[in-house]
Amino acid sequence: MQMAMSTQLIPFTSTPRQGQLINLNFPNKSLTITRCVIRNSDVHTSETQRLVHHFNPKTPIEEAVTPPTSWYTDPSFFHLELDRVFYRGWQVVGSTEQIKDPRDYFTGRLGDVEYVVCHDDSGMVRAFHNVCRHHASLLAYGSGKKSCFVCPYHGWTYGFNGALRKATRISGMRNFNVNDFGLLPIKAATWGPFVLLNLEKENVSQKEADSHNVSKEWLGSCSEVLSSSGIDSSLSYVCRREYTIECNWKVFCDNYLDGGYHVPYAHKGLVSGLKMDSYSIT
Template sequence: MLMTMMLRPIATHLRRSQYPNDKTHFNRHQEHRRRPPAAAFCSLRRRIRPLFCSASDDVSLQQLLHQFDPKVPIDEAVTPPSSWYTDPSFFDLELHRLFYRGWQAVGYIQQIKDPRDFFTGRLGNVEFVVCRDDNGKIHAFHNVCRHHASLLASGSGQKSCFVCPYHAWTYGLDGQLVKATRITGIQNFNVNEFGLIPITVATWGPFVLLNLDKEIFPQGEADSDIVANEWLGSCSTILSTNGVDSSLSYVCRREYTIECNWKVFCDNYLDGGYHVPYAHKGLAFGLQLQSYSTTTFEKVSIQSCEGGSMERKDDYDRLGSKVLYAFVYPNFMINRYGPWMDTNLVLPLGPRKCLVVFDYFIEASLKDDKDFIESSLEDSERVQLEDIVLCEGVQKGLESPAYSTGRYAPTVEKAMHHFHCLLHQNLSNDCVVE
């Protein structure tokens, strides 16, 4: 019943904002286009609504949520049940209440540093495109043609406009429809009402962020301080003063498809270095694990560790004197060490599959040192392959009848517990949209 009541205002909104087929609907649609949050979110609601439609489904989800109690202190708490990592309906709930809300890191500024640059991506069922127009303004849109729903663009690069590969409807980089082919005889058609559906976009440091349910900023990008407060909370200054900034040079991207729930990868990242001496012996040799510490903020946890082994100069150079691992809820990780920064973006692909996107950055003074870059990437690749084995093994264990819940190691797994408490809070909140 709760979920049914929760979606009633969404259904009402959908009846007003579906793609119009008569003049009355055109007028209504245009009115909502002037209120971007509705336009930006309407296609999501239309897709999500059938997933949550029965009281029995809602009762089942509430039961799953209440199997974890965030009020229990970590030294007494049990972990969330395995069903959080295996149940398809729970995964759908996460998409709706986590990934279709709030700021989500989707790329980096260097992907759109010049006019006409663009890149595309996918978040849950949302296909998006981010671009910079000829005037330098950054835009984001649902990457879906308004004619018959074909995807408009793929990959990244430069375009002067977006031409649908299906029927060649053409859109400017500002999202306006500039050409609709072979529509002679169409009635009640206003070209101004068929632009691309916008998504709120902003930047912070070197990152590009989207917010699927936030009002479009009428004057362009949001103030970076406002975005920092909403996305990072009180630790934004800590990150920016520890080398997380746009001065770094971009190196490359690597992607890994992993057969595990997206939270398994996050949990692995958040165990306070617990698994490092057992699973990453090469990495452990370059870290002073006894110095590992964890600090939690509103939506961020920072794990830090002293780095550097004087016995192995190469590791000392790569890791530097201090390593900082920042987890930005719900699915973004920033790793800053030595002259390097790499980011891990975990994208859910299903209850038991995720895509992890690694982007690598380096201080400008070393951007041409190919040997150092190559050896560092090899070290990183080794760690990631070791983590894939771990995460896929955990997923199989979670699906086994032998496991239901576990316990936390209180001195090291504080960041993981913090993550689970935030999950419970967000998933338990009523999803009512005015």
Template sequence: MAIAQVLALSSSTSSFVRTDRPKVRRAAPSRVAAAAAGATVGEPARRLVAAFDPAIPLASAVTPPSEWYTDPEFLRLELDRVFLRGWQAVGHIGQVKNPNDFFSGRLGNVEFVICRDAHGKLHAFHNVCRHHASLLACGSGQKTCFQCPYHGWTYGLDGALLKATRISGIKNFNKNDFGLLPIKVATWGPFVLARFDNFAQDTVDDVVGDEWLGSASDLLSRNGIDTSLPHICRREYIIECNWKVFCDNYLDGGYHVPYAHGALASGLQLQSYETLTYERVSVQRCESAPAEQEDIDRLGTKAIYAFVYPNFMINRYGPWMDTNLAVPLDATRCKVVFDYFLDESLLDDQDFIDQSLKDSEQVQIEDIALCEGVQKGLESPAYGVAIVSIRRLFIDRRL
């Protein structure tokens, strides 16, 4: 894997990968995966990986070099080796709740569309017309078919080519050969997952949780993360930092909270903070401080923050659940998508909702300032690598 492999809160995003992932034989990358990565990754990026030693004991370890957060070539390697292999969170089921619902997205060079056909079956496809490469769908909504805006080629929500314009006289044309290219799709709880490699075996939803979350799936289920809470809203942020900087900040957990998030820290009992590590998941847990009588009780009695490798975060606290998806845009920019979910009993309490979202927004503003400041420091000649802080309680749950 091409991400940092140090089991520490202040480490890089793949803190859970080196010893936890089983070693498997991989087939050569598919043409689709290779094209999605952009091109063959060069030797400089591979040398950056080779220069980092994940076997150094934690007490002596250093962080990955700053080039991991600034080098475009390294991001291409991550897209090929990390994002385009294995299950990735791409949305939530509320976006495709009803027949004919769809939403589109992009990961690296992969344009994709997720949809539910008229019979209620969930599908995912490369969002590219097979005729002249135009994108077919944009945004989200409802459609009974996808029609190319360029030449009018039309596809069903099952991916079949329904109409090809001006093809008379073309020899050996079989429209069955020109359907949309499929992508594997599944759901776990309220989340829609996709995988973009062509070598994944067929899977079903009742086992995808084990593939995606490993042995952490039971813990997350017991803490209400796989329940279908109503979706309240979505907020998106373009942040001037490498996607791993945002993830590092999340994994940093209680280390920076007392210094950067004063209001949040006052609602948590930080002495109770603990971290559990699994194969592909890190779970941070913390008890909440008793709310003052005049305050809203947004955090409940315990907060759980789950990081799912490589870029998905799930936060469950009180009646709320929110998710953060960090999508790389380039080597020094990312888009972070926040989705908020709330217990049905509070859907009519607009004051509670508004105040909770305001409090959450304050934390995001503070974190964005931190992340953008770190990115500038990583690009400075004054920084190369740093020590790893390990003064935390870690409970290793690898099975």
């Protein structure tokens, strides 16, 4: 008799603090880990804390200096940024036009987290970790329309509500409950034409993700201004282009936020069409 081996993936959580005790609970009792002691976390090392404390946000701009090289090259500092910047709060991941019809979906990656966003048959926008609960294979690729998500590894099948519809070759397996093996949800919301995810709020009920709360958390005091005049509704989604840039993410941001400082030297063909005296990025 052939039988599928079953393991359960735990939801994504922030990296535990040094010495923190955590519980990893699995429905399959033979795979239960009761406690795990994290003795050395990359995110919360003393060196990382030293790098953070080196920065003084109250320094006047006239006295500010370039951040230290370690902020761009130290792996532990990058993991801290993932945890504190990208894995907390709302992040834009796509356009509502990508999932305007039932059973539309698109996939992506935020840091180390693979996700799939979809429009279910009830009209709700949902998001899940894009990982099969069986052996951790990626479940969906790219974007498009499907009737369900079928794992390309062993054929486990999931509905657009995340429920496990079919698990192949599990006949005779004890203590297996399909309700324990649905896709792991990620909090999703929409605001204007944007689809947003929040990895920090995975356990919050769907009713709390209304557009007003999302805009306040995401945009703060700018939300009212942008709601009334900041979104051009005549623009339509055309396609998504991805570029791999071999640099730390802050280098790309620094380049844009230098206020055009580099434009006369790096973009000589562009500068002739700009009024550099009044050029602004705001």
